[in-house]
Amino acid sequence: xxxxxxxxxxxxxxxxxxxxxxxxxxxxxxxxxxxxxxxxxxxxxxxxxxxxxxxxxxxxxxxxxxxxxxxxxxxxxxxxxxxxxxxxxxxxxxxxxxxxxxxxxxxxxxxxxxxxxxxxxxxxxxxxxxxxxxxxxxxxxxxxxxxxxxxxxxxxxxxxxxxxxxxxxxxxxxxxxxxxxxxxxxxxxxxxxxxxxxxxxx
Numbered sequence: 001x002x003x004x005x006x007x008x009x010x011x012x013x014x015x016x017x018x019x020x021x022x023x024x025x026x027x028x029x030x031x032x033x034x035x036x037x038x039x040x041x042x043x044x045x046x047x048x049x050x051x052x053x054x055x056x057x058x059x060x061x062x063x064x065x066x067x068x069x070x071x072x073x074x075x076x077x078x079x080x081x082x083x084x085x086x087x088x089x090x091x092x093x094x095x096x097x098x099x100x101x102x103x104x105x106x107x108x109x110x111x112x113x114x115x116x117x118x119x120x121x122x123x124x125x126x127x128x129x130x131x132x133x134x135x136x137x138x139x140x141x142x143x144x145x146x147x148x149x150x151x152x153x154x155x156x157x158x159x160x161x162x163x164x165x166x167x168x169x170x171x172x173x174x175x176x177x178x179x180x181x182x183x184x185x186x187x188x189x190x191x192x193x194x195x196x197x198x199x200x201x202x
Contacts, residue, residue, distance in 0.1 A: 001095055001120060004134045008089040008105035013137035017059060020052055024065050042068040047169070047190075050074025051082060051136075054197070057156050059142040064157040073165040076147045077193040083143070084135045091132040098123055151200035163197050165190040 003016025012018070028038045043066040045053040050071035057069050058076065086092075089105065092112075096102055099119070101111030112120070123129040136143045144150055170185030 001092065001124065001132075001134045002117065004084060004136055005092050006084050006086045006089050006134065006137060007092045007109050009109040013084070014139060014142045017052065017055060017136065017142045020056060021060065024056070028065050039067070041066045042070060044070040044072070045074065046072040046166070047074050048078070050163075051076060051078040054161075055136060055143060057159070057161065058144060058147065058150055061155055061157045064159055066159065068159050069161040071161065071163050071197075073169045073190045075163060075193045075197045076144075077196060078189065082135060083145070084133070084137045086133075091134060094132055095120065095123065095129070098129070148200065161197075161201065163194045165194055 003019065004013060005015070006013050024041075024043065027036075028041065031038050031041065043053050043056060043064075045051070051074040053069050053071045054074070054076040057064060093102070093108060096108035096112055099112060099115050101108050101115070103111070124132065138145045150156060165186070168182060168186055169190040170182040170187075173185055174182040
């Protein structure tokens with residue numbers, strides 16, 4: 001909800017992607033102070049973080065800042081809550097309603113900004129709150145809906161990328177007794193995007 005709110009009162013919904021970009025820019029400016037080289041940075045992420053790494057590759061094709069990408073168990077083709085379709089802002093409104101912030105879109109936003117972040121996080125961890133999803137929002141500027149076409153049209157950076165996946169990643173979403181379901185998710189959600197992404201990069 002903090003990174004991808006889908007609030008009707010906001011023009012920008014992909015705040016998380018912009019935050020990540022700001023972080024990359026900060027590291028570039030300051031990495032030398034920690035013994036690093038700003039010309040040899042690589043961006044790495046795991047699971048949803050891997051999806052973000054790949055999103056950055058397409059969002060800033062002409063100035064990726066980093067010299068390479070490493071995506072572990074994820075890519076722009078990650079299917080678990082990978083894109084928000086909540087154009088009506090219903091999930092954000094649900095959070096607002098819980099905290100007594102119902103009203104106009106602007107009132108929801110202004111009111112929730114006064115609620116401690118820890119309270120909102122705690123609510124999203126409850127049974128009711130955990131059903132709400134907040135994910136990157138297709139805006140065709142930072143996040144796209146046609147990554148296969150963008151690959152084919154070379155609308156991404158020319159930096160090298162490495163894709164991989166963790167063993168049994170699907171166990172995070174399945175009961176320990178459902179090994180078949182966990183294996184199926186590992187294969188379909190996390191491992192299949194790897195050869196698909198690498199093939200499109202050839």
